[in-house]
Amino acid sequence: MSERVFTSAIWLGAGVVTAFFLWLLGDLVWQGAAHLSVSFLLSDTLDSGRSGGIAAILLSTLLILAVALLAAIPLGLMSAVWLTEYTRRDNAWGDAVRMSLDVLAGVPSIVFGLFGNAFFSVYLGLGFSIVSGGLTLACMILPIFIRTSEAGLSAVSDDWRRNAAALGMSRASVLWHVLLPTAAPAIAAGLMLGVGRATAETAALIFTSGYVDRMPTSLLDSGRALAVHIYDLSMNVTGGDQAAYASALVLIILIVFINTGAWALSERWLARKVTFS
Numbered sequence: 001m002s003e004r005v006f007t008s009a010i011w012l013g014a015g016v017v018t019a020f021f022l023w024l025l026g027d028l029v030w031q032g033a034a035h036l037s038v039s040f041l042l043s044d045t046l047d048s049g050r051s052g053g054i055a056a057i058l059l060s061t062l063l064i065l066a067v068a069l070l071a072a073i074p075l076g077l078m079s080a081v082w083l084t085e086y087t088r089r090d091n092a093w094g095d096a097v098r099m100s101l102d103v104l105a106g107v108p109s110i111v112f113g114l115f116g117n118a119f120f121s122v123y124l125g126l127g128f129s130i131v132s133g134g135l136t137l138a139c140m141i142l143p144i145f146i147r148t149s150e151a152g153l154s155a156v157s158d159d160w161r162r163n164a165a166a167l168g169m170s171r172a173s174v175l176w177h178v179l180l181p182t183a184a185p186a187i188a189a190g191l192m193l194g195v196g197r198a199t200a201e202t203a204a205l206i207f208t209s210g211y212v213d214r215m216p217t218s219l220l221d222s223g224r225a226l227a228v229h230i231y232d233l234s235m236n237v238t239g240g241d242q243a244a245y246a247s248a249l250v251l252i253i254l255i256v257f258i259n260t261g262a263w264a265l266s267e268r269w270l271a272r273k274v275t276f277s
Contacts (some may be wrong), residue, residue, distance in 0.1 A: 028252060032245030040246060045213045048116070049233045049240050052245055056215040059178065060130060060223025061199075061254070063216065064209055067134025068198055079142070080149035080187075081175060098147070106145035112140050113204035121208055128222040139200060141194030152186020153179055188266035192259045199255055202231045206275025222241040226251045 046052030079097075087094035101227060116136030126132045156179050163172040180187070202225075210222030213229065225234075230247045233240035 007179035025252065028245060028249045031242070032247075032249040035242045035246035036249055041250070044215070046227075047117075048237045049213070049229065049243050050237060051243075054226070054229065054250065055212055057224050057226055057229045057247070058250065060209070061226045061251075063130045063219060063223065064133045064137060064205070064225055065195070065199065065258075067131055067219065068137035068141060069191075069195070071135055072145060072194065075138075076142050076145040076190075077144045077149060077180075077187070079154055083146070083150045084153040085171075085175065085179075098150075101143040101147050104139075105147065108138065108203075109201050110203040112136055113207035115139070116204060117207040120172055126220065128208065128210035129220045130209055130216055130223045131219045133205045133223070133225065134210045135221075136204050137198040140201065140204065141191075141198050144197070145187075145190040145194045148190025149183065149187045152183030152190075156182050166259070184266035188262040191262050193264075195258055196255055199251065199258075200227050201225070202227045226254070 041053060041058060044055055045057065051148035083094055083097065107236050113136065116132055116139065120126050120132040120135050121128060126135075160178055160182065161174060164178055169177075205225045205228050209225060209228075211224055211228065211232070212222040213224045216223045226247055230244050230251065233244035233247065
């Protein structure tokens with residue numbers, strides 16, 4: 001009886017989460033699909049977003065995400081590898097780094113925005129720019145990405161490492177051909193969690209990438225991200241609700257594409273792993 005109740009509770013929880021997601025997605029499609037078109041994606045923003053499209057805003061969002069991922073992925077993987085392969089489990093410095101990452105993962109986005117403004121925009125002289133916004137998002141992605149990647153690498157059995165060493169493989173070869181491909185699903189999951197949080201950010205980007213809705217010509221130009229645009233249409237622009245819904249729908253589609261791509265790459269990487277007998 002208790003087993004049946006427990007199973008029913010699990011299915012109920014999963015059903016509630018799924019129903020909430022479908023309700024949210026259905027509301028976005030119902031309100032925003034009619035406003036969504038090719039012209040909306042490729043035309044400039046007019047009348048504070050009430051008319052026109054989101055071409056400049058979509059490009060700015062993609063550039064900000066590209067900067068964030070280019071900065072976060074190599075640094076995050078190197079940090080996860082260091083924590084897993086080059087520090088002992090009881091190392092005080094490693095434990096301090098892990099605790100710091102856990103604290104940073106829970107820091108409000110507004111704090112990251114203020115830090116990004118003070119360090120990237122002012123101290124480094126990057127101003128309100130796509131680079132400042134991307135690097136700030138990278139700081140937000142890193143704690144989740146590092147800890148998830150570390151967990152994936154730690155879950156790989158030590159037998160894999162010993163078998164590789166017995167075959168004469170170098171440490172770098174074991175890492176590249178065995179450990180990282182095996183931990184690819186966890187790495188992809190950490191990347192998706194980090195990107196999902198970063199893509200929906202508003203406070204951090206208002207202070208770093210800026211508020212301007214014109215087409216960027218370089219990474220040092222200011223650029224308005226989709227999340228900031230949705231916030232502005234919803235809160236500050238009378239009559240911008242339909243455009244806000246359509247922009248939110250585009251943002252959801254963008255996140256789905258990024259997540260699908262991350263899973264596809266992880267599966268392809270996992271297929272390359274070396275099998276030891």
